[in-house]
Amino acid sequence: MKGKCKICANEYTQSGMSRHLKSCLNKNYEKIIEKEQSQKSLYYHIYIKGTYRSDYWLQLQVKADAKLSDLDSFLRDIWLECCNHLSEFEINEQRFTSSGFNMSNKIKDVLREKSKFSYTYDFGSYTKLDLNIVNVFKAGEREGKINVLARNKQPEIKCSHCDNPAEFICPQCKYTAGGWYCSDCLDKHEKNDCMMNEFEFLPVVNSPRVGVCAYSG
Numbered sequence: 365m366k367g368k369c370k371i372c373a374n375e376y377t378q379s380g381m382s383r384h385l386k387s388c389l390n391k392n393y394e395k396i397i398e399k400e401q402s403q404k405s406l407y408y409h410i411y412i413k414g415t416y417r418s419d420y421w422l423q424l425q426v427k428a429d430a431k432l433s434d435l436d437s438f439l440r441d442i443w444l445e446c447c448n449h450l451s452e453f454e455i456n457e458q459r460f461t462s463s464g465f466n467m468s469n470k471i472k473d474v475l476r477e478k479s480k481f482s483y484t485y486d487f488g489s490y491t492k493l494d495l496n497i498v499n500v501f502k503a504g505e506r507e508g509k510i511n512v513l514a515r516n517k518q519p520e521i522k523c524s525h526c527d528n529p530a531e532f533i534c535p536q537c538k539y540t541a542g543g544w545y546c547s548d549c550l551d552k553h554e555k556n557d558c559m560m561n562e563f564e565f566l567p568v569v570n571s572p573r574v575g576v577c578a579y580s581g
């Protein structure tokens with residue numbers, strides 16, 4: 365799934381984006397930071413995608429002294445949070461869980477360039493992510509510990525009953541045929557012999573947690 369680079373505003377494919385950002389950060393970064401302080405800080409460039417829904421991805425610039433809990437909160441805000449479920453990073457077979465205190469580790473203390481690791485939100489209806497440190501670099505200090513460098517365009521998912529884009533999902537019927545609806549086809553749900561009410565449907569959103577648990581964006 366294609367996405368847009370937030371630095372130069374050009375579109376690239378998912379597979380080409382990491383390489384593009386490396387060179388784009390090099391070429392164009394000074395323009396971005398001109399207005400901000402000239403002091404240099406260490407940053408991590410992190411590529412994140414859904415393990416089972418890899419059309420959904422993010423490329424982030426994360427300050428080296430940000431904590432795992434900062435990354436956890438950021439991922440919850442942009443992609444995941446529904447009912448305050450538990451979450452966990454797994455890095456080199458070590459687990460850092462949101463219920464313990466070990467998410468207070470700083471990024472720079474547990475990750476290095478080329479590190480690959482994973483993240484799980486919610487151990488019931490889980491959403492799993494693959495993370496990859498593309499690059500570690502020095503640059504002028506930016507506002508905010510975590511900034512989005514690029515993000516996928518919303519994948520178009522079709523209504524199960526016609527050619528329109530789907531807007532709603534029945535959390536019960538989504539695994540069987542016919543659980544995705546456009547607004548014109550909502551009345552077809554009655555035929556599914558399902559206890560769910562239309563008010564309980566979830567919206568189609570740009571997240572690997574689309575249609576899961578109570579996630580509504």
Ligand SMILES: [Zn+2]
Nearest residue numbers: 369371372388
């Ligand atoms: Zn760019």
Ligand SMILES: [Zn+2]
Nearest residue numbers: 446447577578
């Ligand atoms: Zn939930």
Ligand SMILES: [Zn+2]
Nearest residue numbers: 534536537558
């Ligand atoms: Zn249903």
Ligand SMILES: [Zn+2]
Nearest residue numbers: 523526546549
């Ligand atoms: Zn439809």
